[in-house]
Amino acid sequence: MKNERYELNKELAQMLKGGVIMDVTNAEQAKIAEKAGACAVMALERIPADIRAAGGVSRMSDPKLIKEIQAAVTIPVMAKVRIGHFAEAQILEALEIDYIDESEVLSPADDIYHINKHDFQVPFVCGAKNLGEALRRIDEGASMIRTKGEPGTGDVIQAVKHMRLIQSEIQNLVSTRADELFNKAKELQVSYDLVKYVHENGKLPVVNFAAGGIATPADASLMMQLGAEGVFVGSGIFKSGDPAKRAAAIVKAVTNFKDAKVLAEVSENLGEAMVGINEEEIELLMRERGE
Amino acid sequence: MKIGILALQGAFIEHAKMLQALNVDSFEIRQKKDLDQPMDGIILPGGESTTMYKLLVDLEMFDIIKEKIINGLPVFGTCAGLLLLAKTVHNHSNPYIQTMDIVARKNAYGRQLGSFRTVSSFAGKANVPFVFIRAPYVESIGKDVEVLAVVDDKIVAVRQGNQLATAFHPELTKDLSIHEYFIDICKKAIS
Numbered sequence: 070m071k072n073e074r075y076e077l078n079k080e081l082a083q084m085l086k087g088g089v090i091m092d093v094t095n096a097e098q099a100k101i102a103e104k105a106g107a108c109a110v111m112a113l114e115r116i117p118a119d120i121r122a123a124g125g126v127s128r129m130s131d132p133k134l135i136k137e138i139q140a141a142v143t144i145p146v147m148a149k150v151r152i153g154h155f156a157e158a159q160i161l162e163a164l165e166i167d168y169i170d171e172s173e174v175l176s177p178a179d180d181i182y183h184i185n186k187h188d189f190q191v192p193f194v195c196g197a198k199n200l201g202e203a204l205r206r207i208d209e210g211a212s213m214i215r216t217k218g219e220p221g222t223g224d225v226i227q228a229v230k231h232m233r234l235i236q237s238e239i240q241n242l243v244s245t246r247a248d249e250l251f252n253k254a255k256e257l258q259v260s261y262d263l264v265k266y267v268h269e270n271g272k273l274p275v276v277n278f279a280a281g282g283i284a285t286p287a288d289a290s291l292m293m294q295l296g297a298e299g300v301f302v303g304s305g306i307f308k309s310g311d312p313a314k315r316a317a318a319i320v321k322a323v324t325n326f327k328d329a330k331v332l333a334e335v336s337e338n339l340g341e342a343m344v345g346i347n348e349e350e351i352e353l354l355m356r357e358r359g360e
Numbered sequence: 361m362k363i364g365i366l367a368l369q370g371a372f373i374e375h376a377k378m379l380q381a382l383n384v385d386s387f388e389i390r391q392k393k394d395l396d397q398p399m400d401g402i403i404l405p406g407g408e409s410t411t412m413y414k415l416l417v418d419l420e421m422f423d424i425i426k427e428k429i430i431n432g433l434p435v436f437g438t439c440a441g442l443l444l445l446a447k448t449v450h451n452h453s454n455p456y457i458q459t460m461d462i463v464a465r466k467n468a469y470g471r472q473l474g475s476f477r478t479v480s481s482f483a484g485k486a487n488v489p490f491v492f493i494r495a496p497y498v499e500s501i502g503k504d505v506e507v508l509a510v511v512d513d514k515i516v517a518v519r520q521g522n523q524l525a526t527a528f529h530p531e532l533t534k535d536l537s538i539h540e541y542f543i544d545i546c547k548k549a550i551s
Contacts, residue, residue: 077475080532081493084406084439087369106414108369108407143452143466144408145494167472167494190473317418324368324415325390 078192078212081145081167082276085109085213085299089289089320090278092116092303095134096141102306105316109145109167111301112138117174117221118304118343121353126176129157135164147194152359153179155188162191168213169193171206173358174220174303183359186210196280198231198356200238204259204267205360207275214273216297217356218281221304223345225282225291227356232279232295242267281356284309284343286322286336293326310340361546364389364399366425368415370407370440374531378539395424401434401546404441406493406529409466412440413456422457429459434522434549436542442518442525443496450499460520461502468497468514468527482517482538483508489535490516490528497527522549 088108093099099110114130115123129150139146145167150157152171157178161169171184173196186193187210196217197203203214216235218228242264245253250268254261266274279292280301289300302319309315318335325331363379365372367388379386389395389402402425404412416422429435429445437445444456446464469475475493482488490511498515501507509517509526516527517538522545530538 073477077477077491077493078472080491080529081472081475083371083374083532084408084493086371086373086407087367088408088411103410104414106369106411106418108411139471144410145472165471165473192472317414320411321415321418324419328391331391 074190075210075212079275081192082194082213085145086276087323088299089316089323090147090299090301091306091316092301093138094307096137098307098312099138099141099146101313102316103142103144105313106320107144107316108299109147110138110142111147111149111170111303113149116304116307117355118223118308119221120174121221121351128175129154129160132160132164135161135166139164149175150184151175151178153177153182153184155184158184158189158193162189166191171195171211173217173355177358183209194278196356196359197235198227199234200242200267201257201259202360203235203273203277204257204263207273208259208263211275213276213278215278215280215301218279218283219348219351220281220355222282222348222351223284223305223308223343224348225284225288226348228279228281228283228292229295231281231356232292232297235277236296239267239271239273243271284345285339286318286332289319289322290326290332293323299323305343308343315339315342361385361400361543361550362387362398363401363403363546364394364397365403366405366412366441368407368419369411370405371529371531372403372405372407374529375403375405375438378531378536382536382539382543384543389421392420392424395421395428399433400550401436401542402428403542404435404437404444405531406439406441409440409443409456412444426457426459429457429523432522432549434542434546435524437523437525438529438531439493439495439527442498442527445523445525446498447502449496460518460523460525461505462518462520462525463499463501464496465499466496467494469495478511480509480511483541485537488530488537489533490530491532492528495527
């Protein structure tokens with residue numbers, strides 16, 4: 070029964086593939102996102118760029134806000150909990166959230182342990198910057214993975230780095246001799262079964278999205294061409310000059326990520342992109358939270 | 361025989377793999393020019409119906425696909441695909457393709473916690489696995505619609521002429537029988 074639930078949760082992620090998941094902070098933004106073609110929304114009180122600007126401890130959103138967003142749209146609604154904060158996750162499960170993001174964007178609640186996601190019926194997505202992190206999260210019960218990138222910056226460099234690293238580590242595992250996989254499992258600190266799966270299939274056993282710093286249709290296309298199966302756009306949409314237009318453009322860019330002509334068309338006249346901060350200008354590295 | 365698979369968003373690769381297992385050629389439909397290719401059937405996959413509808417309209421594909429279906433091109437919609445084909449979606453105002461005389465309900469089983477799998481019969485064939493992911497069901501049907509599967513008193517698979525729709529995802533299982541059934545419709549449409 071438990072296993073069946075995990076399969077269903079992985080399968081929901083399969084339905085999100087080729088889509089854009091957008092951060093929204095109220096019901097009105099959720100409706101704009103849905104209308105623009107988002108395949109899901111992430112409900113949160115403050116988008117990552119504002120979390121950065123405000124400083125202090127950031128936590129799970131108010132359940133009232135999440136319920137308002139659930140009532141406003143028919144697409145799946147996700148929400149974030151702090152790394153290791155299983156009580157916040159229990160609350161989101163009680164709200165029947167469609168996906169929980171155990172996220173480095175919020176202040177971590179535990180500096181050693183992530184949530185034991187096998188204890189939950191609802192699915193979890195987790196961030197990763199390399200294959201080891203991705204597989205450890207899957208071992209803990211995550212049914213979807215995303216790159217960490219560097220949230221709230223509008224700078225795509227870290228998402229690129231993480232996606233490239235995960236893909237090359239996967240290729241490396243594929244070409245590893247079968248009798249060396251046991252040691253690989255030790256190095257990566259994950260179960261042998263997972264290492265073997267990647268070795269045999271050349272991919273993660275769950276869907277893998279890009280996240281953290283994606284701000285333009287070109288960014289989305291770049292991540293898709295590097296192997297992402299879909300993208301999360303956090304601050305990039307509602308921190309830009311014309312959110313509805315930019316959101317629709319990124320949706321189209323993900324569908325036709327290989328067609329430069331379509332990309333050129335949708336990139337035209339989008340108004341101001343989010344201002345963004347270069348990665349060397351930031352003090353708080355969210356990607357370093359949770360290994 | 362060649363089947364076009366709408367590849368705007370969602371689980372379209374899964375359908376391509378099913379067809380491959382049946383030795384049937386397929387191609388992805390991502391933009392208007394892909395619709396120029398000859399096809400003997402079209403699959404509308406699972407995913408988000410609002411996303412697919414938005415892209416169908418923005419990429420100027422909606423009217424062309426609708427016309428093809430009206431003119432008899434065999435179509436197979438799964439989950440979101442069923443919603444795209446339904447004449448009425450009970451709790452949703454969007455006018456989609458509307459070629460199938462059914463009233464459907466979106467997210468009829470609730471949120472992800474309501475997703476489930478079961479084994480049931482499809483068009484007289486027993487023990488076919490059904491996977492429901494935030495699935496719709498069919499509330500009522502018009503006189504030309506044939507019911508192919510029922511789960512817990514709810515209609516979950518229907519056929520009207522060359523149109524086939526399921527509320528569940530046969531493409532997430534290893535059972536090829538429902539895809540075979542669709543290919544049969546396509547073959548009969550050619551001859």
